[in-house]
Amino acid sequence: MEMAQYGRTPQGGVNRQALSTEDAMARRVLVTWAELLGLTVGTDVVGNLFMRLQGTNPEAAPVVTGSHIDSQPTGGRFDGVYGVLAGLEAIQAIREAGIVPKRSLELAVWMNEEGSRFAPGMMGSSVFSGSRTLDSVLSVIDAQGISVGQALEEIRNEFPDIPLWPLERRLHAYIEAHIEQGPVLEREGITIGVVTGIQGKRTFRVSVSGEEAHAGTAARSERRDALLAAVELIQAIKALCEDDEDLVKFTVGRLDVKPNAPSVVPAEAVFSIDLRHPDSSKLQSLGDQLLDLCAYEYERCAVSIQELSAAPSLEFPDSIRSLIRRTAEDQSISCMDILSKAGHDARYLHYVCDTGMIFIPCKDGISHNEAESATERDLADGARVLVGVLLGLST
Amino acid sequence: MEMAQYGRTPQGGVNRQALSTEDAMARRVLVTWAELLGLTVGTDVVGNLFMRLQGTNPEAAPVVTGSHIDSQPTGGRFDGVYGVLAGLEAIQAIREAGIVPKRSLELAVWMNEEGSRFAPGMMGSSVFSGSRTLDSVLSVIDAQGISVGQALEEIRNEFPDIPLWPLERRLHAYIEAHIEQGPVLEREGITIGVVTGIQGKRTFRVSVSGEEAHAGTAARSERRDALLAAVELIQAIKALCEDDEDLVKFTVGRLDVKPNAPSVVPAEAVFSIDLRHPDSSKLQSLGDQLLDLCAYEYERCAVSIQELSAAPSLEFPDSIRSLIRRTAEDQSISCMDILSKAGHDARYLHYVCDTGMIFIPCKDGISHNEAESATERDLADGARVLVGVLLGLST
Numbered sequence: 001m002e003m004a005q006y007g008r009t010p011q012g013g014v015n016r017q018a019l020s021t022e023d024a025m026a027r028r029v030l031v032t033w034a035e036l037l038g039l040t041v042g043t044d045v046v047g048n049l050f051m052r053l054q055g056t057n058p059e060a061a062p063v064v065t066g067s068h069i070d071s072q073p074t075g076g077r078f079d080g081v082y083g084v085l086a087g088l089e090a091i092q093a094i095r096e097a098g099i100v101p102k103r104s105l106e107l108a109v110w111m112n113e114e115g116s117r118f119a120p121g122m123m124g125s126s127v128f129s130g131s132r133t134l135d136s137v138l139s140v141i142d143a144q145g146i147s148v149g150q151a152l153e154e155i156r157n158e159f160p161d162i163p164l165w166p167l168e169r170r171l172h173a174y175i176e177a178h179i180e181q182g183p184v185l186e187r188e189g190i191t192i193g194v195v196t197g198i199q200g201k202r203t204f205r206v207s208v209s210g211e212e213a214h215a216g217t218a219a220r221s222e223r224r225d226a227l228l229a230a231v232e233l234i235q236a237i238k239a240l241c242e243d244d245e246d247l248v249k250f251t252v253g254r255l256d257v258k259p260n261a262p263s264v265v266p267a268e269a270v271f272s273i274d275l276r277h278p279d280s281s282k283l284q285s286l287g288d289q290l291l292d293l294c295a296y297e298y299e300r301c302a303v304s305i306q307e308l309s310a311a312p313s314l315e316f317p318d319s320i321r322s323l324i325r326r327t328a329e330d331q332s333i334s335c336m337d338i339l340s341k342a343g344h345d346a347r348y349l350h351y352v353c354d355t356g357m358i359f360i361p362c363k364d365g366i367s368h369n370e371a372e373s374a375t376e377r378d379l380a381d382g383a384r385v386l387v388g389v390l391l392g393l394s395t
Numbered sequence: 396m397e398m399a400q401y402g403r404t405p406q407g408g409v410n411r412q413a414l415s416t417e418d419a420m421a422r423r424v425l426v427t428w429a430e431l432l433g434l435t436v437g438t439d440v441v442g443n444l445f446m447r448l449q450g451t452n453p454e455a456a457p458v459v460t461g462s463h464i465d466s467q468p469t470g471g472r473f474d475g476v477y478g479v480l481a482g483l484e485a486i487q488a489i490r491e492a493g494i495v496p497k498r499s500l501e502l503a504v505w506m507n508e509e510g511s512r513f514a515p516g517m518m519g520s521s522v523f524s525g526s527r528t529l530d531s532v533l534s535v536i537d538a539q540g541i542s543v544g545q546a547l548e549e550i551r552n553e554f555p556d557i558p559l560w561p562l563e564r565r566l567h568a569y570i571e572a573h574i575e576q577g578p579v580l581e582r583e584g585i586t587i588g589v590v591t592g593i594q595g596k597r598t599f600r601v602s603v604s605g606e607e608a609h610a611g612t613a614a615r616s617e618r619r620d621a622l623l624a625a626v627e628l629i630q631a632i633k634a635l636c637e638d639d640e641d642l643v644k645f646t647v648g649r650l651d652v653k654p655n656a657p658s659v660v661p662a663e664a665v666f667s668i669d670l671r672h673p674d675s676s677k678l679q680s681l682g683d684q685l686l687d688l689c690a691y692e693y694e695r696c697a698v699s700i701q702e703l704s705a706a707p708s709l710e711f712p713d714s715i716r717s718l719i720r721r722t723a724e725d726q727s728i729s730c731m732d733i734l735s736k737a738g739h740d741a742r743y744l745h746y747v748c749d750t751g752m753i754f755i756p757c758k759d760g761i762s763h764n765e766a767e768s769a770t771e772r773d774l775a776d777g778a779r780v781l782v783g784v785l786l787g788l789s790t
């Protein structure tokens with residue numbers, strides 16, 4: 001709740017976008033808490049933040065937990081930040097119990113998971129894991145024209161004393177705790193979701209180019225109305241994405257019109273597409289059909305589409321899933337297997353080390369929303385299971 | 396071309412929105428020019444600007460000409476400002492010819508015709524003519540939350556020496572020169588359009604309310620996606636507005652999505668509707684059917700619609716139209732009758748005095764676009780006809 005003060009919104013949510021002033025304030029308080037626990041703090045060139053409890057064998061690759069502290073513009077108090085604070089809590093509990101693990105334990109805060117200020121998201125974890133290059137993200141700009149590179153420099157200047165750790169490091173394992181962001185655990189009355197994998201996702205940016213004209217004089221037959229073209233295209237994609245099983249997730253979350261004036265026929269409409277499906281092959285074919293739909297003109301307007309990211313569905317290794325399950329059972333905390341329908345930094349860490357995720361229920365399954373909530377009991381139980389899993393991996 | 400410097404855009408257009416800094420600069424230069432001509436300058440509480448050449452009978456109601464100097468965000472160099480500068484040129488020519496008309500001649504610059512910064516447009520002329528109350532426009536705010544009242548006060552402070560004239564004044568006649576904003580005159584090879592009337596227009600603001608949700612987790616059947624709902628509604632209205640004669644003008648010029656983030660299901664979509672038709676009864680019935688379409692839910696989202704303005708089609712009086720026609724013929728300048736498909740301040744002046752409009756061709760009929768253009772010859776011919784019409788009305 002203290003962390004939710006940084007970027008709090010009048011409706012009780014959080015607006016703490018990547019590398020913003022609010023993000024810097026939240027990093028400041030986290031670093032303070034970590035230093036009080038005697039953790040070693042480091043960062044890297046892409047703005048990820050690390051807090052390390054030294055193990056008895058400092059040469060061994062560390063066991064890492066964490067998540068992100070950036071939020072959607074009208075986000076909640078739990079998405080991302082729960083994984084970071086549960087990790088801090090777990091490390092504190094281990095330290096206060098007098099346990100010194102063999103492997104170092106690290107708490108990671110990945111830069112820009114949400115991708116709302118700078119698209120696409122999961123920037124820090126994807127660059128850390130080598131899935132994207134540093135150069136490819138530095139030039140990304142926000143709506144004000146500020147680049148990731150500039151914003152990173154400002155954050156660096158805020159924390160001149162935090163040393164720069166190398167971007168390429170070997171990790172032993174990565175565990176991320178997170179709210180489910182869906183209704184399943186709550187509905188089933190189960191506390192811990194043992195995440196089996198992450199559903200695949202492809203994201204696109206579509207630009208429709210028409211021609212500006214006067215709303216009172218230009219005849220319909222002569223118009224090239226970019227907004228009406230976008231509307232027609234979105235309807236077509238929506239029809240493509242309707243499945244009986246209700247598994248396809250198709251979202252146009254962002255749409256910007258130019259010049260966006262009531263009596264001017266729009267010259268340009270740019271929109272985002274977020275497409276997900278648990279079955280990688282289905283995701284692939286749907287995305288390809290979507291690309292096909294964009295090969296036509298709509299309302300005499302040209303369409304161009306750019307694929308921003310493509311991630312197939314993935315499965316976390318059995319060893320990690322079993323460890324989470326056993327740890328919950330040992331503590332008599334209920335658990336069940338669950339697929340993550342949302343993307344997480346764990347997606348990228350999965351490429352470089354054994355990775356798993358622990359879900360806890362959230363109220364009514366609501367997320368990316370200021371009303372996001374979770375019970376103290378569930379939050380604490382998630383951290384309890386995390387303690388056991390981290391110890392299991394580090395000793 | 397000098398006036399086009401105030402608010403000029405890199406693409407050669409103009410962005411000079413109502414009561415902006417650019418508007419203030421343009422007013423400054425106009426006032427300077429008017430004072431050099433010995434005109435008396437005045438303003439009123441709604442920010443209209445007047446420049447008067449005193450007649451021999453100062454008690455007689457004045458003959459007024461003019462238009463507006465505000466533009467669309469990516470507007471051109473001629474829409475509105477041509478009528479103001481042609482009026483200034485006409486008054487200068489009359490003065491330099493040593494003619495002192497019986498009635499005073501006034502050049503009017505109406506505040507906020509375009510309605511792009513503050514909606515709806517034609518604010519100055521509608522309040523001047525008593526069609527809207529002053530109070531109803533003062534509280535209108537722009538995208539930054541600045542009200543018309545505040546912006547008016549700033550403009551007043553810029554020009555403390557200009558006296559405030561009463562809002563309610565009797566006018567003898569009003570003549571507005573303007574580019575056609577359509578392709579007819581150019582296509583027919585005619586210089587002067589004798590405007591028969593103005594096509595009717597109804598404008599609306601539609602709000603669609605859904606629920607914010609996570610793009611990866613919320614199932615289609617559970618979503619209340621405000622953007623998909625808006626898309627469906629816009630498609631339905633578009634279908635309603637398709638006529639074989641291609642007379643209906645239907646434009647969604649503005650659409651704003653909240654929170655407008657790629658991986659969040661939109662909670663709100665607000666869009667503008669601009670609906671026009673030369674036949675008032677057809678406009679009425681189409682607008683009413685459109686209201687009916689908004690009485691339903693789309694994608695489980697609630698829709699609310701507000702009518703912002705409703706203006707029936709109108710005809711200018713024969714006396715003024717004949718005077719314009721005769722004046723053009725006397726000068727051997729070609730002319731033809733033409734309907735104005737765009738709205739103009741003349742719409743509101745028409746309610747309080749004999750009113751008419753003079754159109755001249757514009758390149759390719761393009762308007763509300765940075766590429767807007769017109770020839771020197773046509774611009775000058777329009778001013779020549781205006782001189783004759785003003786003299787005909789003032790003596």
